């Protein structure tokens with residue numbers, strides 16, 4: 001058994017719990033060299049999981065909208081909000097013609113900022129897999145954006161197809177160096193360089209076995225939330241009560257229940273599994289970089305607009 005002093009020394013060196021526990025974060029201009037670990041558990045799966053995550057004020061909530069037969073309450077609410085906003089936009093265009101008040105400019109800005117907020121609420125798509133950072137002995141999960149994932153996936157695939165080689169073989173694994181550059185969401189780029197020669201992920205075979213036994217279970221980690229959890233997360237984000245919809249009488253949840261008729265989502269696009277490899281169009285990294293803030297709610301814009309309509313009548 002280790003003495004307390006020895007334990008203390010090890011604890012201080014331990015990277016678990018440092019930045020986000022066992023997740024790998026690739027920071028700007030700090031290249032990370034990793035071995036990709038094969039952590040598939042389900043039949044037909046490869047080493048990664050395609051995931052989509054909503055960030056509600058930094059709170060993560062997984063989105064299942066891309067999975068067949070699954071719906072996502074958050075996605076549905078975003079759709080409802082977008083529809084409401086489109087209506088407001090119409091009213092606004094009309095009012096704009098008969099008014100050049102400061103208020104009009106204010107509404108225009110609010111419509112715009114509401115749009116931006118809704119864009120940020122959309123699920124961000126990533127590819128999650130287990131990695132061993134060179135120099136470490138325990139696995140981490142890397143949630144790679146498409147730009148970092150694609151070259152790794154392509155290398156893996158062509159090695160299998162062209163040479164019949166599995167580059168994830170822990171005794172002869174290809175290390176990848178991932179470098180992130182750029183300052184913001186628009187300019188963020190990833191470059192991924194495979195090592196020229198495969199090597200064992202760790203020198204000690206027993207340690208490799210130990211490591212593989214303790215791989216994070218991705219199925220468990222990325223279990224989709226229950227509907228109740230999704231609703232709770234959305235309500236918390238919006239300040240505990242569901243957002244009332246313009247002109248309603250307590251029927252705020254109507255659109256979402258409608259959209260679940262027959263267990264099928266009608267308000268969102270379901271991305272079939274094989275299309276999961278197409279690059280995401282929305283929000284790669286921005287939730288990590290931007291401070292999330294409360295949305296300019298659709299209701300707020302609507303009430304401004306209503307007030308303006310009233311003043312115009314007078």
Ligand SMILES: [Zn+2]
Nearest residue numbers: 063065072075
């Ligand atoms: Zn969703």
